Structure formats: C-alpha cells, structure tokens
Amino acid sequence: MAEISAKLVQELRQKTGAGMMDCKKALIETEGNVEEAADWLRKKGISKAGAKNDRIAAEGLVETYIQPSGQVGVLIEVNCQTDFVARNEAFKALVKNLAKQAATADSVESLLAQPYIENESGTVEEFIKQTIATLGEKIQVRRFVNYAIGEGTQGIVDSYIHTGGRVGVLVELGSQTESVAANSEFQTLARNAAMQVAACPNVEYVSVDQIPAEVAQKEKDIELGKDDLANKPDNIKEKIVQGRIEKRLKELTLLDQPYIRDQSISVEDLLKQAKAQLGEEIQVTRFVRYVLGEGIEKQEISFADEVAAQISSV
Numbered sequence: 001m002a003e004i005s006a007k008l009v010q011e012l013r014q015k016t017g018a019g020m021m022d023c024k025k026a027l028i029e030t031e032g033n034v035e036e037a038a039d040w041l042r043k044k045g046i047s048k049a050g051a052k053n054d055r056i057a058a059e060g061l062v063e064t065y066i067q068p069s070g071q072v073g074v075l076i077e078v079n080c081q082t083d084f085v086a087r088n089e090a091f092k093a094l095v096k097n098l099a100k101q102a103a104t105a106d107s108v109e110s111l112l113a114q115p116y117i118e119n120e121s122g123t124v125e126e127f128i129k130q131t132i133a134t135l136g137e138k139i140q141v142r143r144f145v146n147y148a149i150g151e152g153t154q155g156i157v158d159s160y161i162h163t164g165g166r167v168g169v170l171v172e173l174g175s176q177t178e179s180v181a182a183n184s185e186f187q188t189l190a191r192n193a194a195m196q197v198a199a200c201p202n203v204e205y206v207s208v209d210q211i212p213a214e215v216a217q218k219e220k221d222i223e224l225g226k227d228d229l230a231n232k233p234d235n236i237k238e239k240i241v242q243g244r245i246e247k248r249l250k251e252l253t254l255l256d257q258p259y260i261r262d263q264s265i266s267v268e269d270l271l272k273q274a275k276a277q278l279g280e281e282i283q284v285t286r287f288v289r290y291v292l293g294e295g296i297e298k299q300e301i302s303f304a305d306e307v308a309a310q311i312s313s314v
Contacts, residue, residue, distance in 0.1 A: 004028055012037050018136030041134070057138045058293040059086045062168035064159035065099035070187070073157030074102045075170035076144035077290050081137040086165070091139070094131055098124065102144045111141060145288050147172050154181045155285065160194035169197040171287040176280040189274050189282070192260075196267055197287050199260050206284050207255045207268075219248050254284060 004027045012023040012034050018041050026037035057079035065074040078095045085091050097117055101124065105111035112125040119127065132139050147157045147170055155174035161167070173190040175181045197203060205211050223229070223241045232240065250256035255268040265273075267284075274282045 016041055022136045057081050057140055058296040059083050061086055061095045061165035062290045062292050063095045063099045064168055066159055070156035071149045072103050073159055073170050074099050074146045075168050075290055076102050077142045079142050080139050085135050085137045103146055108141050154178050156181055156190050158190035158194050160198050162198045166292040167198050168290045169194045172285040174283045174285045180278050180280055193284055196260050197289050200257050202251055203254050205253050208249050208253050211249055220245050
C-alpha cells in the first residue's frame with residue numbers, strides 16, 4: 001500500500017474541501033490516488049452526510065439577494081462547521097443560490113423542498129446533502145427573511161454585508177412616489193441606512209413608538225430595582241427612572257442613533273434632510289440584522305487537538 005503522507009491528505013482536502021479523516025480514508029481505499037480518492041469521497045459522502053447532523057455548525061456565511069428592481073430582498077444565514085469550508089467557493093456559490101431562491105419561500109422547510117435553481121431535477125435539500133458529501137461538513141440553512149415592497153406602496157429594499165459575511169442587514173426604505181424610489185440619492189440613503197444598522201448592534205426598533213409596552217415596562221422594572229435608588233424618595237426615584245428609561249429606549253432605536261457618516265446629526269435628522277431634498281416623506285419601514293452564529297453554543301477546540309483527534313481515529 002502506498003504511503004499516505006500528510007502532504008497527500010492536504011492536497012486532497014484542498015481539492016475537495018472534505019475533512020482530513022475522510023481524505024485519509026479515501027486515500028487508503030484508493031492506494032494514494034488523489035483523483036480516485038476524490039471520486040470515492042463523492043460516492044461515499046452522501047451516505048455519511050446524515051451522520052454529521054450532531055455536529056455543531058456555527059461558522060458559515062450571512063448573505064443577501066436583492067432583485068434588480070429593488071422590490072424584493074433576502075437575508076439568509078447558512079452554517080457549516082469551520083471557517084475553512086465557509087471560504088470554499090462551492091459553499092459560497094451554494095449560499096448565493098440559496099439567498100436568491102429564498103425570495104419565493106416562506107420558511108426554511110419550504111425552501112428545502114423547492115427544486116434547486118441550478119438543477120431542478122433535485123430539491124434544495126438533496127443538493128445540500130451532495131455538498132455535505134463533497135465538503136465533508138454539516139451544512140444547514142439556519143434562517144432567512146425576505147422583504148417585498150407591498151402593492152400600492154413605494155420604496156426599495158437594500159442590504160449590506162460586513163466583515164466577510166459575518167454580519168448582514170436587510171432594510172426597507174419607503175417613499176411616496178415611484179420617481180423618488182428610483183432616485184439615486186434615495187437608493188444611496190437606503191444603503192447608508194443598512195450600513196447604519198450593521199454598525200449598531202443594540203438597535204432593535206425603528207423608533208421609540210414601535211417598542212412594545214412590555215419591553216419598556218421590563219426596562220423600568222430593572223431600573224427601579226437598582227441599588228442606587230433604594231434610599232431615594234419615590235417622587236425623586238420616579239424622575240430618575242424616567243430619565244434613564246428614555247435614554248435606554250433611544251439606545252434601542254435606529255432613528256435616535258448618531259449617523260455614522262456625520263456624528264453631529266441623528267438618523268432621524270438624516271431622513272429629514274432627505275425629505276427636504278427629495279420633496280416627500282422618507283421612512284425606514286423595517287430592518288433585520290443577522291450576526292453569524294449568534295445564539296449557537298460553539299464547541300471550543302484547538303486546531304492541534306482537532307488534527308490529533310482526527311488522525312488517531314483513523
């Protein structure tokens with residue numbers, strides 16, 4: 001049997017994106033022939049894809065798709081296990097296609113059941129399994145959202161991706177007329193609004209009046225329970241709490257943020273300037289911000305430990 005060197009394993013891994021353990025097994029089975037090993041991985045990988053379901057997938061990409069008309073937009077997060085696979089061109093192409101395809105889906109389940117746009121003889125789910133076989137890692141569509149400008153309304157949807165696909169934003173900007181929606185200044189404003197949201201991790205609402213009453217009450221309860229107010233008279237305590245609440249709620253709203261390109265004005269001031277320039281009301285209708293892997297409990301393991309574990313298991 002030909003000697004299976006680390007260099008040979010690395011060559012096959014670079015060629016296929018598969019994990020080291022799978023690459024070594026493939027090379028053993030094919031007596032060190034890289035081309036045959038690549039074919040072996042493709043043949044055997046699909047049956048192993050299901051076995052990867054218990055692995056933690058917290059890497060990947062956040063991606064967007066905006067229809068050329070600007071009337072429909074998508075923000076999607078697709079996860080894999082390692083940054084190595086997240087940088088793989090096959091994975092990137094898959095995520096871009098899924099973002100485009102999600103424009104017509106209403107849930108992850110319905111997206112997975114659709115015929116895949118690059119090969120309609122199979123479903124999205126089937127193609128993802130094929131990609132798992134090729135790349136050797138668990139891949140899953142975690143979430144997506146799509147926005148569409150409603151019938152009888154005007155505006156555009158735009159997006160912004162930051163830090164190489166680790167943060168993504170989808171924003172809808174409303175106007176009163178179609179001509180303003182088509183205006184380049186309006187479109188630039190939409191992109192700047194998306195960048196603003198990306199730069200503001202604490203922002204959850206467009207304006208204070210959109211904050212649910214239960215959220216405001218929770219913030220008030222937190223402030224009332226703080227130790228520094230324990231010995232204050234009730235009337236003084238109420239005034240202090242009210243001031244703190246107003247400040248806190250503004251921290252949660254987009255319109256009250258200092259504009260990232262000019263800290264001397266707020267986002268609300270920016271929209272007022274746009275109104276004066278374009279001659280009609282402009283408003284941020286809604287937005288969403290994804291951070292890659294947020295809320296997923298990641299398994300901490302060093303690269304050296306990972307290599308040792310994979311080699312010892314072969």
